[in-house]
Amino acid sequence: MSNEKATRKSTISWLAEVTKKYLVLLSLFSTLLAIPVGFYFNKAIVSNKPLISNTVLVLAFLTIFPSMIQLKTEGLLKSMKKVKEIFLSLLYVFIVSPLLAFLIAPTLGDPHIGVGYVAANVVPASSASIGYVLIAGGSIELATVLAVLTLILGIPLIPILIGMYSSSVSISVPMEPIVNSLVEVLVLPLILGQLTRYILLKTKGAPYVDKTIKPHLSLATMLSMLVLIFVLVLNQAMTIINKPMLALLIIVYQSIVIVALLLVSTLISKALKISYEDHQALAMISVTKNQSVAAAMATAALGPQSALAPALIPIIQPVLAIAYLNAESWIRKFLKS
Incomplete structure (x- = not known):
């Protein structure tokens, strides 16, 4: 039995590594597959909008829940002393990113798509963000503090920011669906994830939680994200086919936003003499966004048609994040010089 468990564990670890290595290509494949499928089944999709919306919420929950089990809230007080880094992260997440989104969104034409674009830029860090920090050799402790703070503060601030933009373009966005979706895809996974973590720590121990099941949780997150991307693009297939330049424009705009934020944060x-380790935590948590949450909010408040930006951004976000991580040696030298 132990040999079977070891074999199963090694298989899961291998699958997680392969999926992680080719995540960008798999995201692209999921997108390209969803477009013709969405075109062929367009009538069925149009007649089942509530089912699509509920599916998005379920998949968003499944994408986020595993990362909430991995989220270490123990020992956060120590990293809470890094006031400068925390202030900068909150500035990037809740002021700079929304401001850039507010400026870009009106140029997308359809105000509903614009609101979706804003939602994609005001949500907190993605489930992959702490993983990026780990790969970069950044401070996991600070990354955890920033992830938790932006998560908690985002619950009241996200509806306010979306409401500010929607009112400026005369779009009526009901706040109740946004708040409900935040509870369903942020608060509920956080509570259940931390409860699960506590139970596992007590029954299985820290090595099991932080090492043994980590590949399982990572694989579950990535697979859920790929299915979510497929469903989102499936629902947006006709828009992408009829307005390919709009889809390309969203990807280009978000690339500019991510590159600009990474450059400014560096x-x-x-200038403030922040260490490389703390900088990487600050940059990755502040710049990479949880598009699962954005998709759930946009779909709940305005319908699936507003989820175009959250559907497309996962194609480019990991590419730019990984490209930045590959510049590790240059960034280290730049921050030390």
Whole structure:
């Protein structure tokens, strides 16, 4: 039996590594597959909008829940002393990113798509963000603090920011569905994830939680994300086919936003003498966004048609994040010089 468990564990670990290695290509494949499928089954999709919306919520929950089990809230007080880094992260997440989104969204034409784009830029860190920090050799402790703070503060601030933009473009966005979706895809996974973590820590121990089941949780997150991307693009297939330049524009705009934020954060970290480890935690948590949450909110409040941006951004976000991580040696030298 132990040999079977070891074999199963090694298989899961291998699958998780392969999926992680080719996540960008798999995301692209999921997108390209969903477009013709969405075109062929367009009538069925149009007649089942409530089912699509509920599916998005379920998949968003499944994408986020595993990362909430991995989220370490123990020992957060120690990293809470890094006031400068925390302030900068909150500035990037809740002021700079929304401001850029507010400026870009009106140029997308359809105000509903614009609201979806804003939602994609005001949500907290993605489930992959702490993983990026780990790969970069950044401070996991600080990354955890920033992830938890942006998560908690995002619950009241996200509806306010979306409401500010929607009122400026004369779009009526009901706040109740946004708040409900935040509870369903942020608060509920956080509570259940931390409860699950506590039970596992007590019954199985820390090595089991932080090492043994980590590949299982990572694989579950990535597979759920790929299915979510498929469903989101499936529902947006006709829009992408009829307006390919709009889809390309969203990807280009988000690329500019991510590159600009990474560049600005690097320059500011240099000016304020922030260490490489703390900078990587600050940059990755502040710049990479949880599009699962954005998709759930946009779909709940305005319908699936507003989820175009959250459907497309996962194609480019990991590419730019990984490209930045590959510049590790240059960033280290720049911050130390």
